[in-house]
Amino acid sequence: MHDDLSSELDYNSEVERKRKRLDSFKKESLPPVPKPTKELFYEECAKENTKRQNVLHLDVYSRHKRLINQYFLTNPGSSSILQRDTSRDRTDIDLIRSNSKFLWHDDDEVDTWEKKLAKRYYEKLYKEYCIGDLSHYKENKVGLRWRMEQEVVEGKGQFVCGEKHCSSREDLASWECKFNYIEDGQKKTALVKLRLCPECSQKLNYKQRKHLAKSKQKEKSSERPTPHSASQDWDSSDDEDLIESMLL
Incomplete structure (x- = not known):
C-alpha cells in the first residue's frame, strides 16, 4: 500500500514538472490593443490640417527652407546627400x-x-621686364612671365633681381634675350628683357659659357688660342635652341 502511494506521488510530481516546462516555452499572450476612438481620429486630422495650412500660406522659397530644415531635423546625417559635386569646378x-x-x-x-x-x-600686366624662373637652367629650360602691379611697386624685376627666387639688389645687369617657347603646339619666339644679378646671369648664360669652355679647350689643344671678350661670354641673344615655356 505504501509503495503504491509513493509511486502515485512521483508520477504526479513528474507531470507537474513537465507542465511547468511546457508553460515556460509558450509565448506570453499580449493584451489586446484597443481600437482608436473617433475623438482621437478627429484630433489627428485637425493637427494635419493645421500643418498643411501653415505650409500653404508660405511663399515657395520659405516653404522650401522649412521642408529642408524639417528633413535635416528628422534625418540625422542626411546633409551629405545634398552636397554638390565640386570635382569639375574651375x-x-x-x-x-x-x-x-x-x-x-x-x-x-x-x-x-x-x-x-x-x-x-x-x-x-607690365611688359617692360620679365620675371624668370632659372631653377632648371642646367637643362636649358627657362620660364618667363610678365610682371604684376605689386612687383612693379616693389621694384621686382627692375631694381631687384628678376629671378623668381632671388632678391639681390647689387650689380644688376640688363639682358635682352630671344625667348623661344611652345604655345598651342606651335614654336614661337619673343624678344624680352631681364634684369639679373651676376649669379643669375651666369645661370641664364650657362649653356653659352659651357659651349665656350669646350671651344677654348679645343683651341688650346690645337695651340691656336683666340681671345674672347666679356660681352661674348655673357651674350644670350645668339641661342637658337628651343627653351620650353614653364608656368611660374
Whole structure:
C-alpha cells in the first residue's frame, strides 16, 4: 500500500514538472490593443490640417527652407546627400591659365568668355621686364612671365633681381634675350628683357659659357688660342635652341 502511494506521488510530481516546462516555452499572450476612438481620429486630422495650412500660406522659397530644415531635423546625417559635386569646378585663375598666352596680338581670336578673361588679365600686366624662373637652367629650360602691379611697386624685376627666387639688389645687369617657347603646339619666339644679378646671369648664360669652355679647350689643344671678350661670354641673344615655356 505504501509503495503504491509513493509511486502515485512521483508520477504526479513528474507531470507537474513537465507542465511547468511546457508553460515556460509558450509565448506570453499580449493584451489586446484597443481600437482608436473617433475623438482621437478627429484630433489627428485637425493637427494635419493645421500643418498643411501653415505650409500653404508660405511663399515657395520659405516653404522650401522649412521642408529642408524639417528633413535635416528628422534625418540625422542626411546633409551629405545634398552636397554638390565640386570635382569639375574651375576658378578664374584656372581659366586664365588654360587660355593664357605669352603675347596677345590684335588679330588673335577672342571668341569665348574664357579667352576674354585671359586677355583682360594680360592687359593688366607690365611688359617692360620679365620675371624668370632659372631653377632648371642646367637643362636649358627657362620660364618667363610678365610682371604684376605689386612687383612693379616693389621694384621686382627692375631694381631687384628678376629671378623668381632671388632678391639681390647689387650689380644688376640688363639682358635682352630671344625667348623661344611652345604655345598651342606651335614654336614661337619673343624678344624680352631681364634684369639679373651676376649669379643669375651666369645661370641664364650657362649653356653659352659651357659651349665656350669646350671651344677654348679645343683651341688650346690645337695651340691656336683666340681671345674672347666679356660681352661674348655673357651674350644670350645668339641661342637658337628651343627653351620650353614653364608656368611660374
